Amino acid sequence: MDVPFGIENAEDYECQHNKAIYGLKKAASAWNKTIHRVFLGNGFKSCGADQCGNVKRPKNGFIYVCLYVDDMIIAAKTSEEICDVKDALKNAFEVKELGPAKFILGKAIDHDMTDEKLMIMQTRFIDDGVERFG
Structure with missing residues (x-):
């Protein structure tokens, strides 16, 4: 990575970027770790063999979130439970709802x-x- 513009005497220096950049191999792993922490923090558990599935068991049933890269489907018994998941995601990320x-x-x-x-x-x-x- 090049040194940012404006840094004096930077010809012999290099920069290291410590975050994942979209499109690189590390980005997918970083995203999965980040979203997994959000799900765990909101009471979800991984579905085990299928790391794309997350499940939460409230009193009246199950809430499922199936994740494929950055697209997800939320399934629950009530719309209130779906809204709770959406709110948790909105608190952690910039979310675009597609209906x-x-x-x-x-x-x-x-x-x-x-x-x-x-x-x-x-x-x-x-x-x-x-x-x-x-």
């Missing part, structure tokens, strides 16, 4: 609140395969 999940990891999600149904479809994956292979 209810419609598409993630190649799967379309259709949540019909009136019929209390959740459908997960891979039609795009199938369509891409048909187009690619005929």
Whole structure:
């Protein structure tokens, strides 16, 4: 890393950056450690074999947070529990809410609140395969 502009007699010096820079190999590890600490601090436990899953067990059920890099899905019995998780994340990070999940990891999600149904479809994956292979 180059010495910042304005430092005198810096031709023979180098700087070391002690934080992860987005896009580098260390960034993913640093992010996972950081988000894991936030989840632990808010009563979540890792799902064990799947480090992308975090679970919390309040009195009336479970709260699940599935994390894929910097995208996550929060599932809970009540909207209040979901809001609590969102608030905890907002206290720790700058968060951009995208609303209810419609598409993630190649799967379309259709949540019909009136019929209390959740459908997960891979039609795009199938369509891409048909187009690619005929």
